[in-house]
Amino acid sequence: MSFKTNNKVVQWVEDRLPLISMGHHTLYEYPMPKNLNYLWNFGSLAGFALVTMIVTGIILAMQYTAHVDMAFNSVERIMRDVNNGWLIRYIHMNMASFFFIAVYIHMMRGLYYGSYKAPRELLWQLGVVIFLLMMATAFMGYVLPWGQMSFWGATVITNLFSAIPVVGESIVTWLWGGFSVDNPTLNRFFALHYLLPFIIVAVVVLHIVALHTVTSNNPLGIDMKGPQDSLTFQPYYTIKDLFGLGVFLILFAGFLFWAPNYMGHPDNYIPANPLSTPAHIVPEWYFLPFYAILRAVPDKLGGVLAMFGAIAVLFVLPWLDRSKIRSCKFRPVARVFFWIFLINGLFLGYLGGKPAEGWYVVASQIATAYYFFHFLILLPVILPMIERPRELPSSIHEAVLKS
């Protein structure tokens, strides 16, 4: 470790708790491939979003009341009476969406450049775990304001578990702490909504430990072979990450100040009514592709399995994709199918927001089938037969000099 100091106090701490040298190592001298593009910014953006969620969340929790009779009004009080409450709540609401935008781009980056392949399998799987925890957290957070969408979203999603044979009903009663979504449900969702982000922080730490063990992938998908291929984190990537953060925050401020409810649903400003379901219930936008998959299957249990299966395939992806070449830059066929997959995913998201009737149903069935075809047949079976990868450059340095 190249960290050295002449300061006696720092050295005294260092000898007992090597925090400063650890920080120095991860944020200063850590070697990064020198050819990264802007898609490598989204990890640090997601980290920024997580911290923002925790800070604004804790401040909201100081004003929020987790009781069915008071939750809705306590959120309205935050909006109207609490100093800057509107700002803090809108940051929390919109940053949740921006968090998902950052994470989705981060994941698509991984798909395109094969960042899930050896030796980064565990790194990728930890990412999928973070994604699952985020979805659970966001789902429970959306229940807290206790509007119509909160209530009916909670009802529909918890009812998914009733599809489990034999014990399903008991599990749902247990999740609710009663016979319908009610005060016990709201209370426990608040407790878990407070807890899960800190579990996410813990998994993020593991994600970063894994990352620093295997180092970053890069657009060429080949390993760094020596100092000529890399740059130190500071100042090159600290400044690039900060610049990216600036752009991210400009876009964020656009939504925050000009369209704070654009990504939300107006029905959630109607207090929850357990006796009346809104005509058209939809989850938050970031769940829509998975919601479309759920509804595509006409069978209740089948739909639930397909939805969870859609995430399970990501978990085993490192072993489904059998090509040794990481980056799609050198995979002429996989590259085309990557874009088809992405468009298909966006299309699923579109369908998830539409009512389940008419051609929407058929289209979501086709798109769902294609989603699974991509992972279960195309990557493991078809591509190895038909694809001839292009030749890899011999080193990052050489490729950078040529371009």
Place this chain on the structure above:
Amino acid sequence: MADGANPESSAQGSGETRREFLYLTAGAMTVVGAAGAIWPMIDSMNPSADVLALSSTEVDLSPIEEGQSVTITWRGKPVFIRRRGAEEIAGAEETPLADLPDPQTDEDRVEKPEWLILVGVCTHLGCVPLGQKTGESRGDYGGWFCPCHGSHYDTSGRIRKGPAPKNLEVPPYVFLTDNSIKIG
């Protein structure tokens, strides 16, 4: 000992199995103990005594006219009460069982044919079906229609079309008098 057993090897042999036995039993007891400690915490999340105590409701049926529906709350859920007309009853009774995804006769679903009492929760994913208020869609079979994912129920509350797997649930109830019931 006097019978000349090799003390070393026997000590070793029995020592091995004894140690394994101790590991195994200690391990098993730890698992039992941990499960015993965790269960009360898991069970604390099940419905509590006060929630269970709210679980019966009495309803006076006398103000309900023929053809009218009312919705009341039982255990936090809507319960549909519909006073069916002769036509609706006949329609429900004459439906062949072969047409039903979840076959059940109308007689099995009512105490008195005039009064249809159902838990107003779609058996798909728990939305409240439409059809209680005048002017709301009653679906293709004249009963209820769930707008969430399109389930149609008939005049006996049985599922006819859509993703819901089961008929609308009939809550446990008894007639206290001719004109009042106790649900739960």
